Amino acid sequence: MTRAISTPASGGLGLDGARTLFRKEILRFWKVAFQTVAAPVLTAVLYLLIFGHVLEEHVQVYGQVRYTSFLIPGLVMMSVLQNAFANSSSSLIQSKITGNLVFLLVTPLSHRAWFVAYVGASMVRGLVVGLGVLLVTMWFAPLSLAQPLWSLVFALLGAGMLGSLGLIAGLWAEKFDQMAAFQNFLIVPMTFLAGVFYSTHSLPGFWQQASRLNPFFYMIDGFRRGFFGVSDVSPWTSLAVVGVSFLLVAALALRLLRTGYKLRH
Amino acid sequence: MSSIPAVSFQNVSKIYSSARGEVRALQGVGFDIPQGEFFGLLGPNGAGKTTLISILAGLSRASGGQVRVHGHDVVSDYALARRCLGIVPQELVFDPFFSVRETLRIQSGYFGIHRNDAWIDELLHNLGLADKANANMRQLSGGMKRRVLVAQALVHRPPVIVLDEPTAGVDVELRQTLWQFIARLNKEGHTVLLTTHYLEEAEALCSRIGMLKQGRIVALDRTANLLAGTAHSMLRFKTDDPLPASVSARARVTGRIAQVSAHDAQDVERTLSALHAANVRVEDLEIGRADLEDVFLAIMQGGTPPAAPVEAGPVTALQSATRGARS
Numbered sequence: 001m002t003r004a005i006s007t008p009a010s011g012g013l014g015l016d017g018a019r020t021l022f023r024k025e026i027l028r029f030w031k032v033a034f035q036t037v038a039a040p041v042l043t044a045v046l047y048l049l050i051f052g053h054v055l056e057e058h059v060q061v062y063g064q065v066r067y068t069s070f071l072i073p074g075l076v077m078m079s080v081l082q083n084a085f086a087n088s089s090s091s092l093i094q095s096k097i098t099g100n101l102v103f104l105l106v107t108p109l110s111h112r113a114w115f116v117a118y119v120g121a122s123m124v125r126g127l128v129v130g131l132g133v134l135l136v137t138m139w140f141a142p143l144s145l146a147q148p149l150w151s152l153v154f155a156l157l158g159a160g161m162l163g164s165l166g167l168i169a170g171l172w173a174e175k176f177d178q179m180a181a182f183q184n185f186l187i188v189p190m191t192f193l194a195g196v197f198y199s200t201h202s203l204p205g206f207w208q209q210a211s212r213l214n215p216f217f218y219m220i221d222g223f224r225r226g227f228f229g230v231s232d233v234s235p236w237t238s239l240a241v242v243g244v245s246f247l248l249v250a251a252l253a254l255r256l257l258r259t260g261y262k263l264r265h
Numbered sequence: 266m267s268s269i270p271a272v273s274f275q276n277v278s279k280i281y282s283s284a285r286g287e288v289r290a291l292q293g294v295g296f297d298i299p300q301g302e303f304f305g306l307l308g309p310n311g312a313g314k315t316t317l318i319s320i321l322a323g324l325s326r327a328s329g330g331q332v333r334v335h336g337h338d339v340v341s342d343y344a345l346a347r348r349c350l351g352i353v354p355q356e357l358v359f360d361p362f363f364s365v366r367e368t369l370r371i372q373s374g375y376f377g378i379h380r381n382d383a384w385i386d387e388l389l390h391n392l393g394l395a396d397k398a399n400a401n402m403r404q405l406s407g408g409m410k411r412r413v414l415v416a417q418a419l420v421h422r423p424p425v426i427v428l429d430e431p432t433a434g435v436d437v438e439l440r441q442t443l444w445q446f447i448a449r450l451n452k453e454g455h456t457v458l459l460t461t462h463y464l465e466e467a468e469a470l471c472s473r474i475g476m477l478k479q480g481r482i483v484a485l486d487r488t489a490n491l492l493a494g495t496a497h498s499m500l501r502f503k504t505d506d507p508l509p510a511s512v513s514a515r516a517r518v519t520g521r522i523a524q525v526s527a528h529d530a531q532d533v534e535r536t537l538s539a540l541h542a543a544n545v546r547v548e549d550l551e552i553g554r555a556d557l558e559d560v561f562l563a564i565m566q567g568g569t570p571p572a573a574p575v576e577a578g579p580v581t582a583l584q585s586a587t588r589g590a591r592s
Contacts, residue, residue, distance in 0.1 A: 020374025028362050099358035103417060106322050106352050107375035108344035265325050 018113035021104070025121030029087055036125060040083055041132040044075045048137050051197060061199045062230045068141035070224075072134070073151070074196035077223040079133045080155055081216065084126030084162040085169070085187050088118045092170025093179050096262075105264065111257035115167070115250070122163025127155060143227060150235050151226025154242065158219035161246040162187075164253045171256050171263065190216045200232050215245040269336045270297035271349075271425050271456035272304075272321065277330035279316050279480075290316045291480045295330070298473075300424070303448075303457045305471030305488070307464065309565060312477040314460045315355060318429050321458075322352045334425055348376060351423035353414050355430045359402040365389070365413055366398045369420050376421035388416040391446045393439075408439045415443060425456045432463060444470060468492070468557040476564055484564050488557070497555040497563075500525045500536055502547045509543040512536055517562065526559065527552075 029036040052068040059067040095101035104114075145151065165187070173179040194216035200208050211217050212233075222238035225231040231238070257263075279291040291313045298304045308314050319325035321332055323343055332339045337346040360368060366385065373381040389395045392412040397405060402413065411431065418426060426447065432440045448470065451457050461467055467474060467488075474491060476484040484491065503521045507513075515536075516525045527533045533552060540547055555563075 016377030016379070017375045020371060023374075024363075024371050027367075031362050095360075098361075099354075099356050100360045102324065102352075102354050102356075102358060103360070103372060104375065105324055106347055106350065107372075108347045108377075109375060110344070260326070264323065 017107060017109040018117045021109065021113065021117035022120050025087070025091060025117060026124055028091060029121070029125050036083070036087070037129055037132060040079050040129050041136055044079050044133040045136055047075055048072065048140060052140065059198075059202075061202075062228060065228055066141055069143055070199070070228075071197065072137045072141060072143060073224045073227045074220055075137065076130045076133045077155065077158060077220045078191050078196045080126040080130035080159050081162045081191055081219065082126075082187065083129040084122040084159040085166040085183070087122040087125040088163050088166035089170040089173075089179060089183070090166075091118070091121075092167065093173050093176065096170070097175070101263070111254060114257050115164075115254050118167050119160055119163035119250075119253075122166055123156065123159040126159035126162065130155060130159075145227055146229030147226050147235075149226065151223050153239065154219050154222035154226070157239075157242045157246050158216075158223070161215075161219070161242065161249050164246070164249045167253045168249070168256060171253075171261055174262070190214055191220075193217075194220050195232065196220060215241055218242050269300070270333070271300040271302065271335060272298040272458060273331075273333040273336075274317070274321075275331045275333075277317065277320060277332060278328050279313070279320065279325070280328045289480055291320075291327075293330075294477070294480070294482055296475055296482060296485055298456060298458060300335075300456055301451070301454050302473060303451050303471050304459065305467035305474040306458060306460045306477065307467060307474060307561060308460075308477035313480040314477055315429060316480075317477070318352070318427055318458070318460065321427065322350060323347060348421065349424050351418035351421065351426045353418045353426075353428045353431050355433070357407060357410050357414070359405075359410050359413065361401070361403045364399050364401050365394060365405070365416075368402060368413060369416055372417045373420045378421055381420065384422065385416075385420065388419055391442075392416055393442050408435045411435050412439065412443070415446075419450070424454070425458065426450065427458045429460050430462065431459075432461065432466065440466075464558040464561055465556070474557075476561065478565055484560075491560050492555070492557065497526045497528060497559060498533065499553050499555050499559060500527055500533060500550065501553065502550040504545055504547055506543075506545040508545060509539050511539050512543075524559075526555065526563075 048068065048071055051071060055067045059070075061067065061070040092101070095104070109117075169179060169182040173182060193211065194214050195211065200211040200217065200221075203211065218233070218238035218241040221231045221233055222235050222242065225235045225238075255261075274297070275295050277291055277294040278289070281288040281290055294313070294317060306314050306317070316325060320327045321334070321339060323339055323346070326340070334346040335349045337343075337349065339346045363371065366389075369385045369388070370381070373379070373385065386395075389398055392415060394409065394412050394416065397409060402410065405413065415428075415431065418428075428447070431443060435443075444466070447457060457470075459467065459471060471488050473487050474484070475482055501522065501524050504523055505521060508516055508518070508523060508525075512525055515527075516523050518524075525536055527536055
């Protein structure tokens, strides 16, 4: 006669598991930090060197700000956004394609735990890369932090939104080609056309208005506000647009996780 | 022993939609596995074994019916149901970023269990992985990766262990190590649900067996009853000659080895006479009892299934119905 093993206790459900998944996601990108941190920092520095060299003498922004100084916060925020997206999207698509996502699917983690862990780790990677870009580029031009709280708020919200968007892309894509399409035809154009390299005030009227439809523009403009104390639009407008965008994207990501979209058939 | 079944399948169905129409992977599957049982789920490829296990694990959703683990519904009460389950997947998958110990710590952490190194060390020792604890998963051989899959499934000490073809393509040493360890866990009270194509393993390990065919349960009984229920003897011999039609209809041929079922002594005599008459040269002739493989093939080929009484364990309405349908 065997003795029965009882049902395990349910204490600490969800949150403990989310902490482990969060740590695992951090460890995952940190183990390949040359690729996930050092490489994007180098790319941003190259952008600064090339664009700064070509345009420094020809462009001045907000009346008195040097072009290279103007460019640095844009590059920092672009790096934050692109790397936050890359973290959750690449982790999910790799796990799906190699099949090791099964180890997570059989756990008691709730959809909220998945969201918090994946998006949290994406934010960490985005902010680490952004900080790396800032620490390296800040020596190339004078820079001040006039209203640093704005920079912090937009960096956090932007990283959170792109981490959530990466999660959606990772759930949706079934092959690396689809993921590359999402990244190259949506994320990269939206970040490049969001005023990283220019102030939208320098654009013709139509394109200036078109830029206002891009939520990435508000993230970068709001982030720059923290450095220069001036921006293309009011930081409160940017906060409203970015905040609502984040909530919508997060709600969609949570819904997809809850329904097991392309995870549980 | 608790009266709540370790696993309960109630009228489970699964329908996939494809371009060619609906595919019914499971149809009205229903049976219970009592706590502490070593249960074997057998069936040919595509019978629905992995689909049923996927539904149990929450990897797939049933189109109808209900699945419970220790009384917890796998959909509405998934967190507790999954805490009770340790699944060894069929595919050899791993996370290339981590070492064996990191992999096990992470898996343990997903279940909210930290500082679990004493149990992780015991798992590594029992599965012959102690010297690989700090090796990256990419550096391991296929057999070693399979052992890690087993350790991952057991790391949160689940009361129910599900092994989906765990010995497919692994060497004899691992099979023995694995089965010794799993048998020990079963003796300690863990329920084991095993799917395998190695029927001798199922015969040796499982106290009860269910057989799936085209998404339906076609046999469900204690292993001893399934074996006792077959009245067949088996003639086994080697030959290079073609078998006469009257024999080949009842024969299973693997290379030079032929196995022919026979109902009784007269049937054995008739078979030998037919072989003699056809000038078939026979070597290494043996006469033995049918094993689980013979029972399995008889059932899968739509032959007469065993009709022995159920010795113990729950008899579901479906079980009674399938018996009735077969008789």
